[in-house]
Amino acid sequence: MTDSWATFGADLHLELRGSGLRTGLMDALREAVRSGRLAPGTRLPSSRSLAADLGIARNTVADAYAELVAEGWLVAQQGSGTRVARRAVPRRPAGVARPRPARPGPEYNLRAGAPDLASFPRAEWLKAARRALATAPYEAFGYGDPRGRIELRTVLADYLARARGVYADPERVVVCSGFVHGLMLMAKVLRRRRAREVAVESYGLELHWNLLIEAGLRLRALPFGQQGSATGELGSLRAAGAVLLTPAHQFPMGVALHPDRRAAAVDWARATGGLILEDDYDGEFRYDRQPVGALQGLDPDRVVYLGTASKSLAPGLRLGWMVLPEDLVGEVLEAKGTVDWASGTLDQLTLAEFIASGAYDRHVRGMRLRYRRRRDQLVAALAERAPGISVSGIAAGLHAVLELPPGTEHSVVRSAAWQGLAVEGLSRYRHGDAAGRGRDALVVGYATPPDSAWTGALDALCRALP
Amino acid sequence: MTDSWATFGADLHLELRGSGLRTGLMDALREAVRSGRLAPGTRLPSSRSLAADLGIARNTVADAYAELVAEGWLVAQQGSGTRVARRAVPRRPAGVARPRPARPGPEYNLRAGAPDLASFPRAEWLKAARRALATAPYEAFGYGDPRGRIELRTVLADYLARARGVYADPERVVVCSGFVHGLMLMAKVLRRRRAREVAVESYGLELHWNLLIEAGLRLRALPFGQQGSATGELGSLRAAGAVLLTPAHQFPMGVALHPDRRAAAVDWARATGGLILEDDYDGEFRYDRQPVGALQGLDPDRVVYLGTASKSLAPGLRLGWMVLPEDLVGEVLEAKGTVDWASGTLDQLTLAEFIASGAYDRHVRGMRLRYRRRRDQLVAALAERAPGISVSGIAAGLHAVLELPPGTEHSVVRSAAWQGLAVEGLSRYRHGDAAGRGRDALVVGYATPPDSAWTGALDALCRALP
Numbered sequence: 023m024t025d026s027w028a029t030f031g032a033d034l035h036l037e038l039r040g041s042g043l044r045t046g047l048m049d050a051l052r053e054a055v056r057s058g059r060l061a062p063g064t065r066l067p068s069s070r071s072l073a074a075d076l077g078i079a080r081n082t083v084a085d086a087y088a089e090l091v092a093e094g095w096l097v098a099q100q101g102s103g104t105r106v107a108r109r110a111v112p113r114r115p116a117g118v119a120r121p122r123p124a125r126p127g128p129e130y131n132l133r134a135g136a137p138d139l140a141s142f143p144r145a146e147w148l149k150a151a152r153r154a155l156a157t158a159p160y161e162a163f164g165y166g167d168p169r170g171r172i173e174l175r176t177v178l179a180d181y182l183a184r185a186r187g188v189y190a191d192p193e194r195v196v197v198c199s200g201f202v203h204g205l206m207l208m209a210k211v212l213r214r215r216r217a218r219e220v221a222v223e224s225y226g227l228e229l230h231w232n233l234l235i236e237a238g239l240r241l242r243a244l245p246f247g248q249q250g251s252a253t254g255e256l257g258s259l260r261a262a263g264a265v266l267l268t269p270a271h272q273f274p275m276g277v278a279l280h281p282d283r284r285a286a287a288v289d290w291a292r293a294t295g296g297l298i299l300e301d302d303y304d305g306e307f308r309y310d311r312q313p314v315g316a317l318q319g320l321d322p323d324r325v326v327y328l329g330t331a332s333k334s335l336a337p338g339l340r341l342g343w344m345v346l347p348e349d350l351v352g353e354v355l356e357a358k359g360t361v362d363w364a365s366g367t368l369d370q371l372t373l374a375e376f377i378a379s380g381a382y383d384r385h386v387r388g389m390r391l392r393y394r395r396r397r398d399q400l401v402a403a404l405a406e407r408a409p410g411i412s413v414s415g416i417a418a419g420l421h422a423v424l425e426l427p428p429g430t431e432h433s434v435v436r437s438a439a440w441q442g443l444a445v446e447g448l449s450r451y452r453h454g455d456a457a458g459r460g461r462d463a464l465v466v467g468y469a470t471p472p473d474s475a476w477t478g479a480l481d482a483l484c485r486a487l488p
Numbered sequence: 489m490t491d492s493w494a495t496f497g498a499d500l501h502l503e504l505r506g507s508g509l510r511t512g513l514m515d516a517l518r519e520a521v522r523s524g525r526l527a528p529g530t531r532l533p534s535s536r537s538l539a540a541d542l543g544i545a546r547n548t549v550a551d552a553y554a555e556l557v558a559e560g561w562l563v564a565q566q567g568s569g570t571r572v573a574r575r576a577v578p579r580r581p582a583g584v585a586r587p588r589p590a591r592p593g594p595e596y597n598l599r600a601g602a603p604d605l606a607s608f609p610r611a612e613w614l615k616a617a618r619r620a621l622a623t624a625p626y627e628a629f630g631y632g633d634p635r636g637r638i639e640l641r642t643v644l645a646d647y648l649a650r651a652r653g654v655y656a657d658p659e660r661v662v663v664c665s666g667f668v669h670g671l672m673l674m675a676k677v678l679r680r681r682r683a684r685e686v687a688v689e690s691y692g693l694e695l696h697w698n699l700l701i702e703a704g705l706r707l708r709a710l711p712f713g714q715q716g717s718a719t720g721e722l723g724s725l726r727a728a729g730a731v732l733l734t735p736a737h738q739f740p741m742g743v744a745l746h747p748d749r750r751a752a753a754v755d756w757a758r759a760t761g762g763l764i765l766e767d768d769y770d771g772e773f774r775y776d777r778q779p780v781g782a783l784q785g786l787d788p789d790r791v792v793y794l795g796t797a798s799k800s801l802a803p804g805l806r807l808g809w810m811v812l813p814e815d816l817v818g819e820v821l822e823a824k825g826t827v828d829w830a831s832g833t834l835d836q837l838t839l840a841e842f843i844a845s846g847a848y849d850r851h852v853r854g855m856r857l858r859y860r861r862r863r864d865q866l867v868a869a870l871a872e873r874a875p876g877i878s879v880s881g882i883a884a885g886l887h888a889v890l891e892l893p894p895g896t897e898h899s900v901v902r903s904a905a906w907q908g909l910a911v912e913g914l915s916r917y918r919h920g921d922a923a924g925r926g927r928d929a930l931v932v933g934y935a936t937p938p939d940s941a942w943t944g945a946l947d948a949l950c951r952a953l954p
Binding site: 151183320359367 | 649
């Protein structure tokens with residue numbers, strides 16, 4: 023016993039430096055029990071004698087004992103002193119997982135789907151946060167309105183009407199934590215409406231498709247052509263309760279949905295009562311002429327508009343928004359739950375300030391210039407170093423599609439990896455049901471790298487091309 | 489036609505003041521179509537003549553027409569000019585929902601469940617946000633690690649070990665958006681493990697119970713007594729895969745789970761492979777002696793620890809955390825999804841800075857003093873003005889339970905409402921399966937009102953009591 027206390031005392035001394043005496047003593051006792059140095063059933067020294075050994079007040083020891091009894095580590099019995107509890111013996115797991123050493127990623131990243139994170143407007147965002155914190159009513163720190171903060175919804179309704187031609191009203195805007203969250207909510211609503219099928223585009227993101235499938239919906243892929251997805255064929259899909267589209271800039275093919283096909287989608291929705299889910303992920307970024315406005319404006323009663331700050335600002339903010347047909351608001355809020363557990367109110371208020379002050383417009387304008395310059399550099403580099411490769415989908419957005427000779431996609435992606443470049447082939451975005459053989463192509467996210475890595479990334483890309 | 493153009497021109501003029509010429513023209517055209525002033529099929533004036541009418545450049549009009557064609561509002565046909573599209577006629581919904589006038593709430597609020605929102609440490613939080621924004625690597629603005637930012641997980645592991653006796657490791661911490669999110673994730677995991685039943689306490693929150701039920705789990709309520717919930721009866725619940733407990737401070741009854749009952753819960757979990765879900769919602773706030781440490785420390789392999797910033801800081805932050813048994817981490821992350829769509833990284837980094845700098849400890853210490861003072865004032869006011877009412881559950885937390893004469897609970901709650909005071913009866917927190925007749929009592933959240941309303945709230949409460 024004496025020996026084990028000596029060891030214990032040494033540990034204890036170490037512990038005591040970091041925190042209060044009582045806390046330090048409790049930590050040391052817990053650790054001694056955990057490690058097995060104090061076995062179950064072991065009788066502890068009296069508080070008086072341990073206090074004398076350690077040169078601390080008796081009450082400190084007595085308090086620590088009492089708390090460890092309350093927590094279940096020790097048991098105190100009248101007349102038999104304080105003992106280590108019989109069940110307080112969780113062995114330290116053989117191998118506690120340690121933070122894995124960061125895997126060295128590829129040197130360059132041209133995967134599509136992210137903006138240039140190094141350009142996040144930190145100073146402007148902080149200014150907006152300061153204003154938000156200074157002016158927020160105290161109830162803003164409480165459990166929030168499941169629709170999101172009214173300040174943000176009001177600003178968004180105005181911004182979306184102005185910049186995207188969306189027919190919005192703060193009462194029909196619901197804040198969510200990004201497109202994925204919005205799509206999840208819509209999948210839930212569609213299932214409750216007993217929809218069984220959703221039409222999707224032949225090209226898109228597997229993440230979105232899987233989310234719909236997991237919600238219990240079947241998918242049907244619309245044929246894709248030069249005018250965008252063949253919405254004229256929606257009529258032959260009897261069971262489709264909704265169609266998921268990227269009308270302003272097909273992801274990843276990059277075309278804008280042709281006016282006839284926009285019209286056909288709206289006609290279908292009106293005739294069948296179906297819904298159009300409009301994914302307006304990068305609508306703000308169009309270079310050669312003004313942006314194509316949102317489809318939602320054509321029929322706000324049949325289109326669910328989904329937007330996000332993930333491309334215009336940063337995915338890390340986890341902020342998105344839905345503009346809903348009036349009769350859907352209640353259903354979406356029911357799917358969301360009575361408490362807005364998804365989006366912090368401070369970020370919402372900060373974004374509202376950021377938009378209202380004009381900082382959002384300035385940021386988008388600035389990024390549009392930067393991305394356009396990168397796009398031009400990409401096109402120029404390809405013309406010079408890989409003149410056989412044609413580029414498409416470049417009128418807008420943050421990525422381009424590079425046509426490859428048939429059968430070479432896989433080897434080009436691999437060769438890029440050898441160059442330290444992460445980039446993805448078009449096949450990764452192709453739905454399994456899409457008709458015909460897929461084209462070989464690369465999807466190049468030219469917005470992704472920070473400025474410092476852009477030239478190197480472009481160089482690695484050109485080297486990887488046939 | 490001339491008349492309608494005159495009207496249109498007037499609107500247009502108004503619109504043009506706010507934004508660019510082209511945008512203003514497009515807005516005015518869309519609005520004219522929407523309102524029906526420009527009927528489907530109507531032929532528009534040539535861009536040349538409209539430009540002359542409005543005194544603007546012809547190209548501006550031509551661009552606006554082209555964009556509205558791309559968006560589907562107009563159609564352009566060779567030889568027949570530009571017309572309003574046939575389907576571009578969504579009537580403005582008869583009654584667009586307007587922001588409802590704020591319903592005047594009750595003057596005073598003593599509902600339990602929220603901290604004093606007026607005491608949110610705005611200046612300190614902004615300082616932490618500034619540091620977070622200044623030091624965040626740019627990848628922090630991207631799609632995050634589904635476990636949450638490593639900076640926050642590291643700081644939390646340290647804090648929870650120090651302040652709550654939790655056996656934590658950053659690799660076993662998963663950030664979530666609050667207790668409800670954490671419970672949702674656990675419900676999903678339990679279902680995937682084919683658990684069918686969860687034992688709950690006889691008193692708790694219906695929101696939590698409903699969430700478990702909606703996930704497909706049956707509930708069984710444990711009898712409640714002076715020593716807390718009767719965990720010794722877990723053995724007779726054959727199908728229970730987990731038990732949900734508030735060991736440090738039963739919500740809302742306010743007792744700490746007796747050491748024997750802590751032990752019994754751990755024994756049950758070890759014997760059956762069941763899980764203990766520890767809801768440590770207000771563990772930091774104990775007044776008359778040091779906090780009771782978390783149950784999790786007794787067996788980190790069988791206890792899922794759930795904590796939150798909702799009581800210690802503010803629910804509006806939407807930040808919580810789980811400390812998981814090692815073999816559960818993968819399952820919880822799978823339930824959470826591959827992308828962390830729930831918690832913004834800036835808030836996570838700010839909280840990490842806030843804790844690491846000591847501001848969190850200072851805030852909790854300061855609030856503990858304030859809440860303790862309020863509790864003492866509540867007890868004193870009752871002793872003086874309602875001496876027949878006994879108070880319990882006051883050693884810790886943000887609320888107290890006021891025992892009422894049998895059969896009076898409902899009328900007291902109503903009488904409080906007449907005094908302009910929102911407060912809830914104990915029956916609201918009682919599970920339907922709880923044995924025996926419920927006691928009549930009030931659950932008084934004395935942390936909820938801002939300082940300015942506290943005296944008034946206390947006064948209204950005393951007037952409402954029998």
